[in-house]
Amino acid sequence: MASIFQGIGAATSLSSSTLFDSKKLQLCSRRSLSERKTSFVVVRAAGAKMDGGSSGIGGRADQLVTNAVATKADTPAAAAAASKPGHELLLFEALREGLEEEMERDARVCVMGEDVGHYGGSYKVTKGLAPKYGDLRVLDTPIAENSFTGMGIGAAMMGLRPIIEGMNMGFLLLAFNQISNNCGMLHYTSGGQFKIPVVIRGPGGVGRQLGAEHSQRLESYFQSIPGIQMVACSTPYNAKGLMKAAIRSDNPVILFEHVLLYNLKETIPDEEYVLNLEEAEMVRPGEHVTILTYSRMRYHVMQAAKTLVNKGYDPEVIDIRSLKPFDLHTIGNSIKKTHRVLIVEECMRTGGIGASLTAAISENFHDYLDAPIVCLSSQDVPTPYAGTLEEWTVVQPPQIVAAVEQLCR
Amino acid sequence: MALWLAGTRGATYYTKTLMSNTFRSLRTRATAIASKDEGSFTKRQILSNRFVSRRFGSSVAGQQSDLFSSDDDEEKIQALDFPGGRVPYTLEMRFLPGSSDKRVECYRVLDDDGYPLSSAPSQHIDKEVAVKMYSGMVTLEAMDTVIYEAQRQGRISFYMTSFGEEAVNLGSAAALSPDDVVLPQYREPGVMLWRGFQLQEFVDQFFGNKNDLGKGRQMPTHYGSNKHNVLTVSAPLATQLPQAVGAAYSLKMQNKDACVVTYFGDGCSSEGDFHASLNFAAVLEVPIVYICRNNGWAISTPVTEQFRSDGIVVKGQAYGIPSIRVDGNDILAVYNAVVAAREMAISEQRPVLIEALTYRVGHHSTSDDSTKYRPLEEIEHWKTSRNPVSIFRKWVQRKGWWSDQQESEFRATIRKQVIHAVQVAEKTQKAPIETMFSDVYEKVPSNLMEQEKLLKETIKRYPQDFPKDVPIGM
Numbered sequence: 039m040a041s042i043f044q045g046i047g048a049a050t051s052l053s054s055s056t057l058f059d060s061k062k063l064q065l066c067s068r069r070s071l072s073e074r075k076t077s078f079v080v081v082r083a084a085g086a087k088m089d090g091g092s093s094g095i096g097g098r099a100d101q102l103v104t105n106a107v108a109t110k111a112d113t114p115a116a117a118a119a120a121s122k123p124g125h126e127l128l129l130f131e132a133l134r135e136g137l138e139e140e141m142e143r144d145a146r147v148c149v150m151g152e153d154v155g156h157y158g159g160s161y162k163v164t165k166g167l168a169p170k171y172g173d174l175r176v177l178d179t180p181i182a183e184n185s186f187t188g189m190g191i192g193a194a195m196m197g198l199r200p201i202i203e204g205m206n207m208g209f210l211l212l213a214f215n216q217i218s219n220n221c222g223m224l225h226y227t228s229g230g231q232f233k234i235p236v237v238i239r240g241p242g243g244v245g246r247q248l249g250a251e252h253s254q255r256l257e258s259y260f261q262s263i264p265g266i267q268m269v270a271c272s273t274p275y276n277a278k279g280l281m282k283a284a285i286r287s288d289n290p291v292i293l294f295e296h297v298l299l300y301n302l303k304e305t306i307p308d309e310e311y312v313l314n315l316e317e318a319e320m321v322r323p324g325e326h327v328t329i330l331t332y333s334r335m336r337y338h339v340m341q342a343a344k345t346l347v348n349k350g351y352d353p354e355v356i357d358i359r360s361l362k363p364f365d366l367h368t369i370g371n372s373i374k375k376t377h378r379v380l381i382v383e384e385c386m387r388t389g390g391i392g393a394s395l396t397a398a399i400s401e402n403f404h405d406y407l408d409a410p411i412v413c414l415s416s417q418d419v420p421t422p423y424a425g426t427l428e429e430w431t432v433v434q435p436p437q438i439v440a441a442v443e444q445l446c447r
Numbered sequence: 448m449a450l451w452l453a454g455t456r457g458a459t460y461y462t463k464t465l466m467s468n469t470f471r472s473l474r475t476r477a478t479a480i481a482s483k484d485e486g487s488f489t490k491r492q493i494l495s496n497r498f499v500s501r502r503f504g505s506s507v508a509g510q511q512s513d514l515f516s517s518d519d520d521e522e523k524i525q526a527l528d529f530p531g532g533r534v535p536y537t538l539e540m541r542f543l544p545g546s547s548d549k550r551v552e553c554y555r556v557l558d559d560d561g562y563p564l565s566s567a568p569s570q571h572i573d574k575e576v577a578v579k580m581y582s583g584m585v586t587l588e589a590m591d592t593v594i595y596e597a598q599r600q601g602r603i604s605f606y607m608t609s610f611g612e613e614a615v616n617l618g619s620a621a622a623l624s625p626d627d628v629v630l631p632q633y634r635e636p637g638v639m640l641w642r643g644f645q646l647q648e649f650v651d652q653f654f655g656n657k658n659d660l661g662k663g664r665q666m667p668t669h670y671g672s673n674k675h676n677v678l679t680v681s682a683p684l685a686t687q688l689p690q691a692v693g694a695a696y697s698l699k700m701q702n703k704d705a706c707v708v709t710y711f712g713d714g715c716s717s718e719g720d721f722h723a724s725l726n727f728a729a730v731l732e733v734p735i736v737y738i739c740r741n742n743g744w745a746i747s748t749p750v751t752e753q754f755r756s757d758g759i760v761v762k763g764q765a766y767g768i769p770s771i772r773v774d775g776n777d778i779l780a781v782y783n784a785v786v787a788a789r790e791m792a793i794s795e796q797r798p799v800l801i802e803a804l805t806y807r808v809g810h811h812s813t814s815d816d817s818t819k820y821r822p823l824e825e826i827e828h829w830k831t832s833r834n835p836v837s838i839f840r841k842w843v844q845r846k847g848w849w850s851d852q853q854e855s856e857f858r859a860t861i862r863k864q865v866i867h868a869v870q871v872a873e874k875t876q877k878a879p880i881e882t883m884f885s886d887v888y889e890k891v892p893s894n895l896m897e898q899e900k901l902l903k904e905t906i907k908r909y910p911q912d913f914p915k916d917v918p919i920g921m
Contacts, residue, residue, distance in 0.1 A: 148700070174696075174700060177731070179731075180727055182689075182727070184689065184719065185689035185720055185723035185727055188686060188688070188689030188690045188693065188720065188724075189693035189727060192678075192689065192691055192692065192693025192695075193693035195693075195694065196628065196694045215683060215686065216686060216689070219682075220686055224681065225889075226886045226887050227661060227664045228661060228673070228678075229659065229661040229664065229671075229679075230662070230886040231660060231672070231679065232671070232679060233889070264887055265888065267888070288889040289888045289889050
């Protein structure tokens, strides 16, 4: 693991450059932070390093101390905020903790979806909330995704802050009309008179033999909708932080969770923290190549990174987290350093997040590239049920290693 | 959960217990609780506690089974204890007919000549309200006439008239309180008029100029006003129906003494969202009044090709919603029904459905020519002998609250006002270019700022290719 520590030097310089880019800072903070001046710590994870590995991530709290910074000028920078050991939990519990803290904080926050009430949610993210807050605030709805999404939008226009849970992201295809035509648009078409501070969340991505309809990557389809924001969580730490940020945001936010990541364990801080919705996460600083990824693919990339490090490469891994808009600032700084980009995603080749990211990078950082952008995605096929076939449709670590080797020739 | 061993005494006792766990009695219980004015927070707690107990109602019923005697075998075959209530058995195999011979009756108060039909008491309307209702109908008619002509002259791009549906518009609007939240479909400008939305504000929206509340972003007749509690119209049909349930849910959470009123047409009732919305509203027990303007046509599709049920009123019953059919061209009938429905919705916290039978005298929109698919005689018939404005005028005049002279004066004045509003709106600058990029998000993000900059540069470089009446700003 020595090679990971090697990156700290680079990381700190990277973080300081982003820290003092006050103009960008201001934009981010104005966009994503709530008006209420509470004394929470917003952590810019720009320099935080990440322990690699596909599961069992622990001990991040120590790294946080050096880089914990408040981006809002008048909240005190509590540098020692994350010095205590924190508590360990699973990703779905982290989501629930974030959700519960927000429900406690603001009485307008409510949850609606199928089986979210006394059943506690299909992935137990809302477990225990209905007995605590009542069946009205944690609302079980009949099965009609377009309708309960619409219901959430109507409630939001009248002042509530609903969190709409799709049992599986794929079912939200049924809610596309409400999400596209209303959620993203009504703030605009009403002339700013009505706002839609909803959070739409649910598990998506390829699971373990769930079949084609339950393995959808909805971020591809939603990314074009104007007016919405999209974020993808990948660790318990960022899951809780992004959940809280999404709830506090006045824009409609779609939070993408992954079916296979719910049982990830991590120690997260005891103190309250909210992450920045538009920010990418530096997972592993490096010099040779920038690997951009998100959600589950982060773990495949980190696994490949272990192999790559053994082979003498120094990949920089960034979990882009913010799918709409892209954090081109962090990404750009990385590209200016490494000059090579590899995108690893779970979306299909055509029209996925990788495709858009490739276009955005080409447009903005073309002069800094020493090689064409390589994008590893799933094939343009429905996800098969058979285990072996399903495995081949998802990008695997050996492919990532091979791609980096090719890129760094 | 099938309870095979309910005894006679047990059965009645069990039925009572089960009934007490169904929402109907819970509703009355909740009303009793809510009537004690304990402050909003406590009430909210009580309401949510009620939900908690209902949620686990099934397990409560299950526990009751121990109390019953297991003797009576006759009882065994006569009813099935099924979630939702006791279901009586029958030995006769009988299909429920798809339709009944007799259609659901239509409630009316005035006949075609404006004479009150029975001495049965109806809502008392005083002169002020009646005159406001009538003048509202005339204003709506005048606005529709002038703006339709303006569109034909090429001054605006698009318009939808409400000819023939003035009674539904004004009759329902008059029955609501200003706190009631309205989610229109698009043929209900009368509701906005009633609430004080000015003619100039309407016309500004049609022209999409800088005074438009919507900042020029929506088509004509897709208005909305926060101040007047009317949510912005969204073009796709039925999207407002689930949102209405959400708005009603929000009112319920905040314990407001108000309800949601949402409008939709006969065609819209075919959309999936309509069905889900009614279902949700019934299950969630929210205060919402659904008003269906059954005007016979969905562009060129007549109701006979839209559904095979007896209109929309029977659909309400299917979802457990009390429903009524009213004569949509009889403004007093509409008024009475909405007053009663609103009362029911708020005090009992439940949805109510009103189907107003009316007729779309005008075309669907300015992009439509309805004479192509329906007979002229039909249009004429509804325009003359079933005209809601004339029917009510006769009633109001007989009461001595309106006269022919007032009629001609008012019509002339209103027409002038609308024309004047059009002239003013036409000359008003369009919304500035910044409004193209604002309100997409709460704050304008960097990528949109870039795009705005790019657009402004392009316009500066090629001014001849861009409209002159849009202010560019800096």
